[in-house]
Amino acid sequence: MSVITHVFARRVWDSRGHPTVEAAIRLDSGVIGRGIAPAGASRGAHEAADLRDGGTRLAGMDVSKAVDNVNRLIAPAIIGLPILDQFTIDERLIALDPSPRKEHLGGNATVAVSLAAIHAAAASQGRPLWQHISETYNRIPRIPLPQIQIFGAGTTDAGHRLDIQDLMVMVPGAKDFDEVLEVTCEIYLAAGELLSWRGERTGVTDEGGHWPAFDSNEQAIELLTLAIQKAGEKPGARVVIAIDMAASRLGTRDAYRLDLDQRNLDTAAMLDLMGRWIEAYPITSIEDPLSEDDTEGWMEFNRRFGGQVQVVGDDYLATNAKRVQEAARDRACNALLLTVGQAGTLTEALGAYHSAEAQGWRTIVSARSGESEDVTVSHLATGLGCGQLKVGSFTRSERVAKWNECLRIQDELGTSAFAGAEPLERASTHERGTNQHETT
Numbered sequence: 001m002s003v004i005t006h007v008f009a010r011r012v013w014d015s016r017g018h019p020t021v022e023a024a025i026r027l028d029s030g031v032i033g034r035g036i037a038p039a040g041a042s043r044g045a046h047e048a049a050d051l052r053d054g055g056t057r058l059a060g061m062d063v064s065k066a067v068d069n070v071n072r073l074i075a076p077a078i079i080g081l082p083i084l085d086q087f088t089i090d091e092r093l094i095a096l097d098p099s100p101r102k103e104h105l106g107g108n109a110t111v112a113v114s115l116a117a118i119h120a121a122a123a124s125q126g127r128p129l130w131q132h133i134s135e136t137y138n139r140i141p142r143i144p145l146p147q148i149q150i151f152g153a154g155t156t157d158a159g160h161r162l163d164i165q166d167l168m169v170m171v172p173g174a175k176d177f178d179e180v181l182e183v184t185c186e187i188y189l190a191a192g193e194l195l196s197w198r199g200e201r202t203g204v205t206d207e208g209g210h211w212p213a214f215d216s217n218e219q220a221i222e223l224l225t226l227a228i229q230k231a232g233e234k235p236g237a238r239v240v241i242a243i244d245m246a247a248s249r250l251g252t253r254d255a256y257r258l259d260l261d262q263r264n265l266d267t268a269a270m271l272d273l274m275g276r277w278i279e280a281y282p283i284t285s286i287e288d289p290l291s292e293d294d295t296e297g298w299m300e301f302n303r304r305f306g307g308q309v310q311v312v313g314d315d316y317l318a319t320n321a322k323r324v325q326e327a328a329r330d331r332a333c334n335a336l337l338l339t340v341g342q343a344g345t346l347t348e349a350l351g352a353y354h355s356a357e358a359q360g361w362r363t364i365v366s367a368r369s370g371e372s373e374d375v376t377v378s379h380l381a382t383g384l385g386c387g388q389l390k391v392g393s394f395t396r397s398e399r400v401a402k403w404n405e406c407l408r409i410q411d412e413l414g415t416s417a418f419a420g421a422e423p424l425e426r427a428s429t430h431e432r433g434t435n436q437h438e439t440t
Ligand code: 2PG
Pocket: 039, 040, 041, 042, 043, 165, 166, 207, 244, 246, 314, 366, 367, 368, 369, 370
């Protein structure tokens, strides 16, 4: 079995033009695997922390310490390990920095190495990453159903023009991945035209969605519904809507602020507002509807709406197995957003995934708002067969690269491997089962 002979990190640049960490792992066979750390803008309090240099140069964002940690501390700890033993490689990373948020090594250092390792392992076996993941973790590969951003809130720096972070479409009625992208393209174009007519087309967000000036948050959902219609689709039929409230940015328990609507809301008012949106629009998925510290709000939200929509924990769960188990105990949500960078290593992220799966939850593998040419997420979602993938919008190459990779994988796997509506249906069946159990 191939062993690790070299580990090397360098500074590269992400889709926001910020520095990030790339790690490369070379094996005795000469095979190389690489991983690039993505970066979040809306970061949860419980996720692995990026190690940044601080100070004034590059706005404090440089990663020389994280790069140095890979080259000086991580490399000697994993050189000599067999590459197919991802668990032990990740265990070594965890042992080097047992702090809950990997503040010493930097989550950006550990995730780059962990991803480089799985890439090197796949390459050593001469198989594509999706196949290596599916065989290593004994999963049935499925081409994921995507959530694709049409409108977004824009960057924090440039000011929010919308409080809802992501307004996305899903096309569960498509027969394959290619059809998803074609339908999404029509909707993205239709949304752009609608914005142009209204003089509201102002640019694109970090994740490539339209970044418009709306009068209210609801107007954005309304316009997305109109764009779906303008594209020739019946909203709620082949196409549905997913939103990410990223509500930790909006405040805290009983103290939320929707700037665009000029409203302060307590938790009950947030629930009522989103309840009205769920009634009025074909919304199938709501991510982070409440802040990460508002557990009672999440429990109430899931009780009221969990039978109708995916209640997705992103910042709330931070891709952390313990938080998934606690949320399951509290019945606070029914779906996991899986971001390897939040966990810091692939093995820890898979721990969260297995915990979610044990509850019958859905899982959406996700990219971050700061990305790169790295297309690992497309392979991870497919190899795990988890059913869903979120990488941002339909423009900007770091986004489209991931959709295009899914097209290539689909050519290898065949269109019958496309998950379609199945991940949504499977979970609602499970929920029906749970509810029956509750009433007996
Ligand atoms: C999210 C992600 C991607 P970020 O909140 O779901 O949209 O954002 O990477 O900034 O945390």
